[in-house]
Amino acid sequence: MRHILEHFQIRGVVTSIELFGSGHIHTTYEVVTTKAHYLLQKINDSVFNEVAAMMLNIYKVTNYLSVSFPKLGYDNQETLRLVETLKGQYFVQVTEGYFRMFDFKSNLKSFDIPTSDDQVFEGAKSYGYFLKALGEFEPAELAITIPDFHNLAHRLDQFNLALSKLKHVPSHEAAHEMKMVNELADRLLPIWYLHSQEKVPIRVTHNDTKFNNVLLDGSNRGRCVIDLDTVMPGIVHYDFGDGIRSTASTAKEDESDLQLVNLDRERYHAFKAGYMEGAADILKDEEKAFLSLSGAYMAFIMGLRFLTDFISGNIYYRIDYPHHNLDRCRNQFRLTHEILAQRKDLK
Numbered sequence: 001m002r003h004i005l006e007h008f009q010i011r012g013v014v015t016s017i018e019l020f021g022s023g024h025i026h027t028t029y030e031v032v033t034t035k036a037h038y039l040l041q042k043i044n045d046s047v048f049n050e051v052a053a054m055m056l057n058i059y060k061v062t063n064y065l066s067v068s069f070p071k072l073g074y075d076n077q078e079t080l081r082l083v084e085t086l087k088g089q090y091f092v093q094v095t096e097g098y099f100r101m102f103d104f105k106s107n108l109k110s111f112d113i114p115t116s117d118d119q120v121f122e123g124a125k126s127y128g129y130f131l132k133a134l135g136e137f138e139p140a141e142l143a144i145t146i147p148d149f150h151n152l153a154h155r156l157d158q159f160n161l162a163l164s165k166l167k168h169v170p171s172h173e174a175a176h177e178m179k180m181v182n183e184l185a186d187r188l189l190p191i192w193y194l195h196s197q198e199k200v201p202i203r204v205t206h207n208d209t210k211f212n213n214v215l216l217d218g219s220n221r222g223r224c225v226i227d228l229d230t231v232m233p234g235i236v237h238y239d240f241g242d243g244i245r246s247t248a249s250t251a252k253e254d255e256s257d258l259q260l261v262n263l264d265r266e267r268y269h270a271f272k273a274g275y276m277e278g279a280a281d282i283l284k285d286e287e288k289a290f291l292s293l294s295g296a297y298m299a300f301i302m303g304l305r306f307l308t309d310f311i312s313g314n315i316y317y318r319i320d321y322p323h324h325n326l327d328r329c330r331n332q333f334r335l336t337h338e339i340l341a342q343r344k345d346l347k
């Protein structure tokens with residue numbers, strides 16, 4: 001690690017390097033020096049094949065936001081700052097892989113599950129500001145870091161391909177979940193058509209708006225949206241929906257006791273109110289019309305990806321035990337059903 005850190009323009013002498021966070025994709029370390037505090041990440045380049053293009057996206061977006069937040073008067077919204085390498089670049093490739101660094105925001109914190117409606121409102125507001133502050137940024141200027149990321153038709157193809165490679169489907173431990181796929185897909189594909197048929201504006205979206213990707217300060221005010229790897233062209237439903245599935249569930253994403261997994265209406269409304277405070281004035285009526293379904297769309301797409309990974313031998317997501325992806329899938333399918341069942345009231 002120390003030899004990797006030598007590539008970056010860091011201040012002070014390194015005093016500790018520790019594993020950090022709960023992401024499923026990269027490996028993150030907290031680095032403390034005698035003068036500063038950083039995050040070091042080993043980039044997962046089998047998930048993000050085009051590391052240079054991804055880093056250029058992040059560079060462009062953080063630069064843009066550092067101008068547009070103050071311009072819009074959002075003085076308490078911050079963005080990430082990449083640490084340059086000695087050669088003036090934003091990542092290094094060494095024998096161990098690709099690495100990048102960010103300033104560590106020591107005064108801010110993330111939460112895997114929110115602890116109050118107020119936190120949800122605040123986090124959602126930052127996500128709303130994020131969408132709005134990038135409202136004039138041309139989506140086509142960003143590289144597509146993961147093609148078809150939230151394309152449900154494509155995720156179904158990937159699932160069916162994995163399914164076709166299995167020998168004994170009826171007796172498979174995920175047989176019940178496999179049967180649920182087609183029915184849920186029929187109900188949720190209309191969200192994908194909003195994008196593919198351009199029925200709503202294509203915007204710069206974050207695409208991974210889990211609650212733990214927004215940092216809050218000590219008074220629980222939303223301050224900084226992080227994890228910019230998948231910022232690329234998308235529709236607002238991806239961000240709103242991923243926010244709902246991760247903040248308005250009564251349990252964490254991998255809770256295996258499904259009785260505990262429900263939709264928390266108060267949290268739903270807190271997220272919606274916060275997001276609208278941040279972004280409502282740029283959203284069109286045709287976008288707003290489908291927001292209540294978007295949480296179910298994102299929960300379903302995540303469940304489907306967890307299921308596909310499970311039946312493919314757990315090659316994508318980091319897992320802590322053999323059935324982790326199956327538990328995540330069951331949890332997300334249950335949440336999908338909950339949101340669909342309550343959809344009319346949510347509207």
Ligand code: GN1
Pocket residue numbers: 022023024025026047208210227230253302
């Ligand atoms: C991954 O980066 P991280 O761990 O926040 C995944 C998201 C999923 C999420 C599920 C690049 O996000 O799409 O929603 O896990 N990111 C990628 O927790 O696949």
Ligand code: MG
Pocket residue numbers: 023025208227229
């Ligand atoms: Mg991520």
